[in-house]
Amino acid sequence: MGLGMTASKASAEVCGECRGKTYVIDRRGDRAQARVCACSARCGVCEGRGYVYEEREQSFSAKVGPKRYEVLVECVCQRRAQRVTHFNExxxxxxxxxxxxxxxxxxxxxxxxxxxxxxxxxxxxxxxxxxxxxxxxxxxxxxxxxxxxxxxxxxxxxxxxxxxxxxxxxxxxxxxxxxxxxxxxxxxxxxxxxxxxxxxxxxxxxxxxxxxxxxxxxxxxxxxxxxxxxxxxxxxxxxxxxxxxxxxxxxxxxxxxxxxxxxxxxxxxxxxxxxxxxxxxxxxxxxxxxxxxxxxxxxRQELERPAPPPGGMRAGRRASE
Ligand SMILES: Nc1ncnc2c1ncn2[C@@H]1O[C@H](COP(=O)(O)OP(=O)(O)O)[C@@H](O)[C@H]1O
Ligand SMILES: [Mg+2]
Ligand SMILES: [Zn+2]
Ligand SMILES: [Zn+2]
Known part of the structure; x- marks a missing residue:
């Protein structure tokens, strides 16, 4: 199961930066590095607690029948952070x-x-x-x-x-x-x-x-x-x-x-x-x-060589590449 869509589900709009994935990968130095997208920095699911209550149901005995109870489980934001850390390794x-x-x-x-x-x-x-x-x-x-x-x-x-x-x-x-x-x-x-x-x-x-x-x-x-x-x-x-x-x-x-x-x-x-x-x-x-x-x-080099764009975004990005 993916990490995406959890943050964008609440609002109808999909984040333009991560496209609903909740993380972004960019180049830092000579490495590809991931980070949690700004749209998901504050977790709307657990409000920053890092865990959520999950309702479960189980029959402990035939006499009592099925009983509902709540357990604490790790929130999706924790899993996201771990995966991002792991990606960077x-x-x-x-x-x-x-x-x-x-x-x-x-x-x-x-x-x-x-x-x-x-x-x-x-x-x-x-x-x-x-x-x-x-x-x-x-x-x-x-x-x-x-x-x-x-x-x-x-x-x-x-x-x-x-x-x-x-x-x-x-x-x-x-x-x-x-x-x-x-x-x-x-x-x-x-x-x-x-x-x-x-x-x-x-x-x-x-x-x-x-x-x-x-x-x-x-x-x-x-x-x-x-x-x-x-x-x-x-x-x-x-x-x-x-x-x-x-x-x-x-x-x-x-x-x-x-x-x-x-x-x-x-x-x-x-x-x-x-x-x-x-x-x-x-x-x-x-x-x-x-x-x-x-x-x-x-x-790419040949496309870029004859007509370098005058300043702007592309030139800026290329300089860091
Ligand atoms: N078929 C392709 N479609 C899109 N981008 C490509 C393609 N082939 C190479 N690239 C891009 O060109 C650069 C060099 O590709 P790379 O995967 O390192 O080539 P290779 O490993 O075959 O030598 C990378 O930035 C890569 O994203
Ligand atoms: Mg290669
Ligand atoms: Zn985003
Ligand atoms: Zn959370």
Whole structure:
């Protein structure tokens, strides 16, 4: 159940800032941070007490029959505050603070599938059950992190699910630092292997050293064994079959063959190894975005460069981006 609408129910008007959600996510520094919307700062349900009385009915004995009584329960505003606090610990980057399923634009059929996959994952998430995650593969600036962020925001703020986001090279450097401080890999991986939903961004990036491979292997194995949900995004390709199917019988190499050999070095399977890759396939559904999918980061820059707006809101916001 979501947090939204409780504040706006009383009045017919929906808050323009949070659109009835009761919280807002913005960019603060390099992080996406949530806050309770001003419209919901003063709770109209409990008037600031933090709890409400809830009426219950139960039959304690057959002779007396059903009896009504009241219990104190936590108000929705308390739950909202906890979820907001938790969201701020997820670690989502500031560039995707405004990322939602609705703000995601699909330029091709694969992006349409990617959005559906992420949205269905988030909306149908079963807190009591085992949930299959997803892998999004594709070129930079195609909204992979955007869809991860939209999914995690929904899970954390609307459903109260525990989640973490990590960019893989940051994860490796945190673990390396931990080693230097005398901690074991398991100690550092521990919290990440236990969180309900973990999003790992930029999978396959790094030096591919033994340390990195072992770390990844341990983290994924632990999550796999515990039946936890993991989301991944990668710039590496998932589809070896289609690209290597062009071999010519003569052994003569066409430019296409040379290109496909080059591509093979960029396969996720090669980057993370067979063991991890086969686990991923079991744990996740996946969508691969084609090479020609437009880069939104570049498109935005190009749109902004020729005619910068004269002062005003947009310029102000861009300066802080
Ligand atoms: N298809 C899209 N629709 C709307 N915004 C997008 C889309 N793709 C990227 N963006 C925006 O562009 C920026 C970079 O996207 P990001 O998700 O980081 O790309 P990727 O992770 O694929 O490299 C973000 O601010 C994101 O919200
Ligand atoms: Mg990304
Ligand atoms: Zn509001
Ligand atoms: Zn309240």
């Amino acid at each position: 997820v670690g989502l980057p500031g560039v995707v603070a405004h990322a939602s399923f609705d703000s995601y634009r699909a330029f091709n059929e694969a992006q349409d599938r990617a959005r559906s996959l992420a949205k269905h994952f988030a909306l149908r998430f079963d807190k009591a059950g085992v949930n299959k995650g997803f892998i999004l593969s594709g070129p930079v600036g195609t909204g992979k992190t955007h869809l991860m962020a939209a999914s995690l925001s929904h899970l954390v703020l609307e459903m109260g699910v525990q989640a973490r986001y990590v960019e893989i090279s940051l994860l490796y450097s945190t673990i390396r630092r931990g080693f230097q401080e005398g901690k074991s890999g398991g100690e550092i991986i521990g919290p990440l292997s236990e969180v309900e939903v973990l999003a790992i961004d930029e999978l396959g990036k790094g030096r591919g050293s033994q340390f990195e491979m072992e770390t990844m292997d341990e983290l994924i194995a632990r999550r796999y064994n515990a039946g936890k949900t993991t989301l991944f995004a990668t710039n590496y390709s998932l589809e070896p079959e289609r690209r290597s199917a062009r071999a010519t019988p003569s052994g003569y190499r066409t430019t296409e063959d040379a290109k496909s050999t080059l591509r093979e070095a960029e396969l996720l399977r090669e980057r993370v190894g067979e063991r991890i890759y086969s686990r991923l396939c079991e744990m996740c559904d996946f969508v691969e975005l084609p090479k020609e999918t437009p880069d939104q980061r570049r498109m």
